[in-house]
Amino acid sequence: MCLFDYHRFDQQLLHTIAYDALVWSSLHGLVVGDNSSQGSGSVPGVGLVHAPFALLPTPFPQNQWRQASELAPIFNELVDRVSLDAAFLQHALSRTKEADEFTSRLLDIHSKMLKINKKEEIRLGLHRSDYMLDEKTNSLLQIELNTIASSFAGLSNLVTELHRYILSRHGKLLGLDSKSIGANDAVNQNAEALAKAWSEYNNPRAVIMIVVQAEERNMDGQEISVIYFRAGYTPVDYPSESAEVLARTKTPLKRSLDGAREHTVVMVDLDPRVEWKARLLMEQSSAVKCPSISYHLVGTKKIQQELAKPGVLERFLENKNDIAKLRKCFAGLWSLDDSSIVTKAIQKPELFVMKPQREGGGNNIYGDDVRETLQKLLKSGSQEEAAAYILMQRIFPTISAAVLMRNGCWSKDHAISELGIFGTYLRNKDKVIINKPSGYLMRTKMSSSDEGGVASGFAVLDSLYLT
Ligand code: ADP
Ligand code: MG
Ligand code: MG
Structure with a gap:
């Protein structure tokens, strides 16, 4: 791609851009905790480093960006429909249940909710569907659909702004136009969906609870309207089941779920000792869960594979066009x-x-x-x-050149990218209140790396240069 032939770019210019980008990151909070720094993660404002990012946005075809965005509301609707079919979920996951302890625990909670006939009338989904562009067929293929802890709405939004800043400053020399960067308002859209779920719950004194992985804990006797899980998607978040400690921690959480106080957002980490019982307790509560146990299960890899079988989508969706659009993005x-x-x-x-x-x-x-x-x-x-x-x-995306920034240093590399489209969904009984694409996450990694996570150290945050 000659537009992005970095060998063409003057080294001194890249150096200047990298410096500008690092200053911008520090000033605008494009930062994460620095593991190597003492106090990081426990003292606010201490031990921060810029998030890993691509120095310049990565080219991406406009029509395939549009295609990915159009899929978001269809996937949202699909998740909702599948989540209501308890028999399908239990049956499709029945053999996984025998083999995988984690899925088995989730299914147990699901079964318990069926037994007490628990209904979720307000349903909130903050999803992210991830894709790669398959080079050989030039088609957009789905990697996976995340229904829990779909992360990076905040940082990804900032990287888009960073790139816009870089191109408005250096675009002329680079031959790139800041207006070609794909718009991204992921953070506001996600916040809006959470806020609207809170208002549907309709108790101005209730709070939104965010379950996080940090070591801090902060609970009080406030009624919880919405529970947003940024943790709980991995077995590591549920390490033990000490009955003794549970007795201590269960009470305040239970009170939080039942009581009633003013309107604030409380942050609660998943205390390793509360784990499964806490998850069950939250599922039993009247709070809106993001995700509910059913939404969580729909996002499993096994369900992705079951939905790709011939005839299965037809069970959940009527619109033939929608079905064709989804099927087109399914890989083998x-x-x-x-x-x-x-x-x-x-x-x-x-x-x-x-x-x-x-x-x-x-x-x-x-x-x-x-x-x-x-x-x-x-x-x-x-x-x-x-x-x-x-x-x-295995999907093989086009390899392009990229400049990856990590720990203040830049390196030129052969890279491939993965585009995630956020989708927000909110309904109350029959009324769909939100169902739309809600910004994106572009991740770029060295083409030699198999995995793709940013937090896990494989990829950097990026944005789209629409072509
Ligand atoms: P997770 O839920 O752990 O993110 P993913 O299915 O997204 O699991 O896989 C993790 C990473 O592995 C992806 O971000 C991507 O880089 C790579 N990957 C996953 N599936 C494929 C595939 N079919 N072809 C190529 N790379 C893949
Ligand atoms: Mg993934
Ligand atoms: Mg995932």
Whole structure:
């Protein structure tokens, strides 16, 4: 892509831009906690470093950006429909349940809610559907759909602003126009959806509770209208089940869920000791959960694979156009029951990704490890263990040049990108209050890296230069 041929750019110019970008990041809060710094994460304002970012936005075709945005409300609606079909969820995940303890715990909570006939009338979804552009077919293919803790609305929004600033300052020399950067208002859209869910709950004295992974805890006797999970998507967030400590911590949380006080946002971390009981308690409460247990389950990799089977989308959606649009973005997805695919994956593991039921990056299996893991599973003959995984067609996006900024230093690299489109959804009974695309997250990583998380250290934050 000659437009972005960084070798053409003067080294001194790149140096100046990098310096400007670092200053901008510090001034505008494009920062994260610095693990290597003492006090980071416990003392506010201490131990911060700029978030990893691409120095310049990455080119992306306008029509495929539009396509990805148009998919957001359809996926939102699909999640909602699937979430209401408890039998489908329980059945589709029944074998995963045997193989995967984490999914099993989630399904237990789901079953308990069915038993007490719990209805979620106000349903809030803050989703993010992730895609890569497959180079060979030039098609937009979905990597996954996140229904819990869909992160980076805030920082991604800032990176878009950073790039706009850089291009307004240096665009002429670079031959790039700041107006070509894709607009991004992810942070406001997500906040708006949370606020509207709070008003639908209709108790001005109730609060929004945000469940986070930090070590701090802050609870009081306030009624909770909306629970937003930024934690709880990984087994690490639920490490133990000490009954003794539970007795101590359960009471204030229970009171929070039932009581009534003024309107503020309280931050509550998932205390490792409260874990599953707390999740159950929150699910039983009248608060709007983002996500509810059903929404959480719809976002699992296994359900993604089940929805890609022929005829399954038709069970949930009527509009043929919508169904065709969704299907067009599905990559190949298979369960390990499919012995012909398993054989193919053993022969050509580089064409597949093997995924367990996990979130947050760093869990997938690639390349020769796919072959080894599959052979091991075949040898042990354990159908049960195999049910913990799905197989997915490996997507190969176009490789382009990028300048990646980490820890104040820049490096030129061959890179590939993954585009996430946020989708917000809110309904109260039959009334759909919000259903729209809500900004984006562009992540760029060295083309030699398999995984893609920013927090897990593989990728940097980026934005779109629409072409
Ligand atoms: P997680 O829920 O942990 O984020 P993902 O399915 O998004 O799991 O996989 C993590 C990363 O692995 C993605 O961000 C992407 O970089 C890479 N990846 C996942 N699926 C594929 C695929 N089919 N082809 C190529 N890369 C993939
Ligand atoms: Mg995910
Ligand atoms: Mg992902």
